[in-house]
Amino acid sequence: MGNSNNVVILATGGTIAGTAARSSQSVGYSAAQLGVDQLLAAVPDLAEVAGGGLIAEQVAQLDSKDMDDAAWRQLALRCRHWLARADVAAVVITHGTDTLEETAWFLQQVLPAGGKPVVLTCAMRPATALLADGPQNLRDAVACAVDAQAQGVLVVVAGQVHGARAVRKQHPYRLDAFSSAEQGAMGWIEEGQVRWQQPPQCRLPEASAWQADVEALPCDDWPWVEVVSSHAGCDGRAVDALLAQGVQGLVVAATGNGTLHRALGPALHRALQAGVPVWLSTRCSEGQLVAAQGHATQAERQPRPVDLPPFKARISLQLALLAHRA
Ligand code: SIN
Numbered sequence: 001m002g003n004s005n006n007v008v009i010l011a012t013g014g015t016i017a018g019t020a021a022r023s024s025q026s027v028g029y030s031a032a033q034l035g036v037d038q039l040l041a042a043v044p045d046l047a048e049v050a051g052g053g054l055i056a057e058q059v060a061q062l063d064s065k066d067m068d069d070a071a072w073r074q075l076a077l078r079c080r081h082w083l084a085r086a087d088v089a090a091v092v093i094t095h096g097t098d099t100l101e102e103t104a105w106f107l108q109q110v111l112p113a114g115g116k117p118v119v120l121t122c123a124m125r126p127a128t129a130l131l132a133d134g135p136q137n138l139r140d141a142v143a144c145a146v147d148a149q150a151q152g153v154l155v156v157v158a159g160q161v162h163g164a165r166a167v168r169k170q171h172p173y174r175l176d177a178f179s180s181a182e183q184g185a186m187g188w189i190e191e192g193q194v195r196w197q198q199p200p201q202c203r204l205p206e207a208s209a210w211q212a213d214v215e216a217l218p219c220d221d222w223p224w225v226e227v228v229s230s231h232a233g234c235d236g237r238a239v240d241a242l243l244a245q246g247v248q249g250l251v252v253a254a255t256g257n258g259t260l261h262r263a264l265g266p267a268l269h270r271a272l273q274a275g276v277p278v279w280l281s282t283r284c285s286e287g288q289l290v291a292a293q294g295h296a297t298q299a300e301r302q303p304r305p306v307d308l309p310p311f312k313a314r315i316s317l318q319l320a321l322l323a324h325r326a
Pocket of ligand 1: 014062096098
């Protein structure tokens with residue numbers, strides 16, 4: 001090691017480590033096949049881009065659709081471990097695209113606000129593809145991680161830098177599958193340099209009870225929180241079934257500005273009466289819920305509107321319930 005500004009690469013699997021039988025195959029491949037050393041070997045000048053040493057660690061080997069609480073906890077602990085070392089400048093995480101935005105949001109909630117950068121990256125094509133995007137994304141992620149203005153949890157993919165709150169996977173196939181929608185990218189990586197549009201310092205840090213004590217996250221048995229949706233033809237049976245099975249929190253992906261099918265409302269009310277918190281989000285892919293004029297305060301026993309998309313709200317509710325339990 002010997003350096004005071006090492007970059008740590010934590011590998012977790014995904015398509016970036018995926019392989020296919022044929023180079024023309026961009027679907028139907030196996031994710032999470034290559035180890036971290038093979039990912040690094042695909043970018044010959046990575047140490048030069050890092051400007052210091054590279055430390056590689058395989059934290060998991062998953063298709064990210066199978067991400068779970070135990071893997072998240074382990075990843076947070078390894079980030080915490082490396083970030084606490086004076087000889088480490090930044091952490092880069094290779095991850096699958098499918099739940100990358102959830103992992104980014106989870107880490108943003110549990111790692112110290114601001115602080116040394118943690119940059120997640122991924123690929124839409126397996127490592128064996130004719131146009132594998134993983135090596136360039138990894139190189140860009142390292143370039144971003146060592147930029148003087150980088151801080152907190154960031155996502156680098158397809159030449160863009162995104163923040164953990166805004167980023168979402170918007171396309172199942174395109175190489176530029178991620179977007180920060182109306183907020184826009186924080187910046188671009190061009191020839192190994194970041195051109196910032198909105199450096200991370202311009203954004204408010206996110207607060208969470210776990211930032212001080214990620215070690216206290218339990219190894220398993222995290223609160224069971226589900227996302228339910230309001231849609232045409234909806235009724236309350238799914239919510240009642242979840243309540244009967246002991247669900248501990250619900251996030252509703254509501255229509256438009258938080259509206260609910262009239263047949264869903266009574267079931268959500270039953271959940272609230274039973275002491276199960278219900279958070280309200282929108283299924284729209286952009287924007288957030290807007291309070292009506294004069295209705296800024298939360299009514300008793302009503303679903304609580306939140307300014308997060310449903311699957312990020314699910315994580316925040318889980319962490320809030322865990323903090324309450326502690
Ligand atoms: C995964 O999310 O692990 C597989 C899909 C991908 O990385 O694009």
